[in-house]
Amino acid sequence: MRKQGGLRVIFARFNFIKFASLCLILCMTAGIPRVSQAELQIQITKGQGEAIPIAIVPFGWLGEGEQPYDIASVVASDLSRSGRFAPIAEDGMLQKPTTGAEIDFGDWRIINTEVVIVGRMSKLPGGDYSIEFRVFDVFRGEQLLGYRITSKPSALRGTAHQISDLIYEKLTGVRGVASTRIAYVNVIKDQGKQVYKLIVADADGENARTMLESKQSIMSPSWSPDGRKLAYVSFENNKSEVYVQEIKSGARRRASARKGINSAPAWSPDGKQLALTLSKGDGNLEIYTLNVSNQVLKRLTNWPSIETEPSWSNDGKQIYFTSDRSGAPQIYQIDAQGGRPERVTFEGSYNARARVAPDSKHIAVVHNDRGNYRIAIVDVERAYTRVLTDGILDESPSFAPNGETLIYASKNSGQGVLATVSADGRFQQRIAAVNGEVREPAWSPFPRN
């Protein structure tokens, strides 16, 4: 079991600084979001064996006093969480070089380490930090990557994630997701009553911020493509309504509170429209698109069955949705301008809540696998279904923006937890709340510079 607890202690001082500065920002704005410490515990549950052994040697510190931040352990944690790398423990290292010149490759070959990362940190006049790191291929004895990065004291954790992503991309050819975030719903029982919190945290569960707290259910958070807003469903007025909230300021507005159901919001890739589900009070759910700037509402589907859970194709031209017009829920797609829907899934009695993979060729769905609800990936063109998970009540899949991993909701001993699974199904992690249950995860897009 690998917990983040140790990290939390080491970084307590940094986090306090960040906490204080964030509070300052938030006090000047709407004041809804609040910062709390890591509320998630991540545990690898399957498939660590196939990861590449890698060493992230503790970075050297060229300044006075104690090193202000342990960059290497954040990088190790990020790379480990990807499932592709197995960082070796510090006490297994035969040497602790901080520059390329100090590396004795023989020492690393003996312990079968394939990649060694070394680095150093120094303080610049003016207060910022300079961090340099280098990545070496142990068997060839060659440098693969090297960078020097300047970081503000308050941004050191973000800089560590940035370093993780540079290394990950160099070694795998795929953009890393250490700098992304997740949104989820935390449900806490407080004196017999439920409290629902919509939370945004870093991908490693740190820097959790409560966007909304409610006594009624919150569901279906959806990231705007620029990563700055969340749309979600809140029952705070005792019925389903769609809200849009800015993450930084906490400012929010009600986007749809029409008669009947208002739910399943999904941003178009250009951020100009929300696809959503409305029943207009007549008991029949249909998919609509809502132009966010001029509020023009357009009906897309028209069928007596349930039509819900819209999800845009990456080019914004198609919308996938769930419909039970065949007698059971299956995935269909329709032109985003309207037209005749085409059925997409055929395998199994239940396929719902599609999310389109970044490669546009696959969708993740909730799939009934012999009576169990599991996350499956469907190859859209070949209509081939592959079940990825092994729970009994798995739901709400959401792709990491690089398509390598999915986060979803699951149950562990009757408790709602989150879990991740690699797109090939080999690597799984469980993410439990320190307090209460967690559900409805949504992985953010890549950060925009």
Next chain:
Amino acid sequence: MKIWKLLIPFCAMIVVGCASQSGTETETDGTGAAGSEGASTSGADSESGGSATALDSDREANLMDATIIYFDFDSSDLDNQSSELAKLHGAYLAENPGVKVRLEGHADERGSREYNLGLGERRAASVRSVLLVQGASASQLSIISFGEERPANTGTGESAWAENRRVEIAYSN
């Protein structure tokens, strides 16, 4: 229940309305009170049994007291028993146009939350259509879905799920 007071004069009318079908109902439905079993036995011998009618009214009153309609998995169809219950509420609403109800649809936790929200809505709508057929007016009825968000039983497993697939008929006064 407050509604019970309103029902007393109405029950007498139900008795009249149901008397013509009472023979078939008591025979097909095994859930009746012990007294009504006796009545159905005697009813098989004689065509017109005044006592059988009186016992039936008892059973209808109990049914009317029930305000939760249950559903099969992924279904919004009412079975015979649920239909009869919904019809009673519909007839009552038709006779009492000032009374309003909210039909709250729910689903069990299996499958996706948003689809379950739809399922709850459709269950509520399906009860509504029975009430309308019985003469209730649209202005008396509102529907809402909570999907799987407000389970009656928070456990996992078939018996908990069966309790959660429901429409609650909530009288507003």
